[in-house]
Amino acid sequence: xxxxxxxxxxxxxxxxxxxxxxxxxxxxxxxxxxxxxxxxxxxxxxxxxxxxxxxxxxxxxxxxxxxxxxxxxxxxxxxxxxxxxxxxxxxxxxxxxxxxxxxxxxxxxxxxxxxxxxxxxxxxxxxxxxxxxxxxxxxxxxxxxxxxxxxxxxxxxxxxxxxxxxxxxxxxxxxxxxxxxxxxxxxxxxxxxxxxxxxxxxxxxxxxxxxxxxxxxxxxxxxxxxxxxxxxxxxxxxxxx
Numbered sequence: 001x002x003x004x005x006x007x008x009x010x011x012x013x014x015x016x017x018x019x020x021x022x023x024x025x026x027x028x029x030x031x032x033x034x035x036x037x038x039x040x041x042x043x044x045x046x047x048x049x050x051x052x053x054x055x056x057x058x059x060x061x062x063x064x065x066x067x068x069x070x071x072x073x074x075x076x077x078x079x080x081x082x083x084x085x086x087x088x089x090x091x092x093x094x095x096x097x098x099x100x101x102x103x104x105x106x107x108x109x110x111x112x113x114x115x116x117x118x119x120x121x122x123x124x125x126x127x128x129x130x131x132x133x134x135x136x137x138x139x140x141x142x143x144x145x146x147x148x149x150x151x152x153x154x155x156x157x158x159x160x161x162x163x164x165x166x167x168x169x170x171x172x173x174x175x176x177x178x179x180x181x182x183x184x185x186x187x188x189x190x191x192x193x194x195x196x197x198x199x200x201x202x203x204x205x206x207x208x209x210x211x212x213x214x215x216x217x218x219x220x221x222x223x224x225x226x227x228x229x230x231x232x233x234x235x236x237x238x239x240x241x
Contacts, residue, residue, distance in 0.1 A: 008098040011075050012106070017068065021110050024064045028052050029117035036125040036132060044136040045122070049143050050206065052118040056111070057150045057202035062185065065154070065161050066178025068106055072099050073165035073174065092236040096166060100228060103162055107154070111147045115140075146205060153201040153217045155224025157181070160198060163231035195219075 012018070032052050036043075119138070126133040160181075165174035181199035194200035195207075195216045204216035 005098045005101060008072075008102045012072075012102055015071060015075060017071060017106060020064065020067055020071070021106055021113065024060050025056075025110055025113035025117045028055050028060060028114055029121040031055065032118050033121035033125050036122060037129065039132055042132050042135050045134040045138045046136065048122050048134060049115070049118060049138075050146075052114055053143070053146055053150065054203065054206055056114045056147075057154075057205065058189075059182065059186070061107075061111075061150070061154060061202055062157065062178065062182040062199050064110060065103075065107060065158050066175060066182070068103055069158070069161040069165040070171045070174045070178075072103055072162070074171055093232045096232050096235045099166065100159075100162060100232070103158060104155075107158060108151055111151050112144075115143055115147060149205045149213070149217055150202040152224075153205055153220035156201065156220045156227055157198040157224075159224050159227035159231055163227070163235070166231070166235055 029052070032048055035051075036048065122134060161174060161178055164177050165171070168174065181197075185194070185197065185199040185203075188194055188197070188200075189203075195204050195212050196219065198220065201216040201220035204212050207213055207216075
């Protein structure tokens with residue numbers, strides 16, 4: 001298992017995955033910085049961190065997952081190297097599992113980067129305009145816990161996107177699924193049924209109702225694990241179109 005994983009890590013190092021991993025969290029931090037600079041009075045730390053987490057879960061996370069899974073899949077689809085990889089003397093599922101682990105690791109690092117860069121943006125804005133220094137404590141544990149729940153709730157969405165991206169040689173189906181899922185998530189933000197929609201499960205971690213948080217997290221994490229296992233089994237038995 002470790003050999004395919006090391007190979008995937010080296011492939012990621014040579015791709016644009018690092019640019020994506022830095023760009024998406026940085027855009028959120030830049031938005032928070034300029035939004036804070038426009039303020040007239042100091043706001044609590046919680047407001048800035050929840051705002052950044054909401055942007056991440058609502059829009060930037062789904063679009064980042066769409067781009068990342070398409071990028072990871074295209075590293076094999078582009079040069080048509082699947083025939084060579086699938087002919088190697090090792091179980092096929094390990095090839096796909098290595099890609100899944102890398103995708104999950106990058107998304108986790110991006111989640112952590114959102115927190116770190118947002119904190120840095122707020123501190124920079126406060127240094128430039130000291131009267132906007134955030135009030136109240138900065139609860140790192142609570143923020144990290146929130147991001148962890150969002151990551152868990154996003155597992156089903158990640159599994160679906162990776163499944164589609166690896167299944168089809170063309171990047172169009174994966175992009176269509178990702179853009180379509182994000183679109184319906186945005187236009188149906190207030191829908192109660194959104195708790196059952198994979199692309200809305202991460203943002204439901206910010207809901208005020210406990211049942212929405214628990215339902216979205218349980219479905220996203222539980223069905224996400226099942227979908228990821230099903231994807232590995234399915235992809236190992238079929239050829240890429």
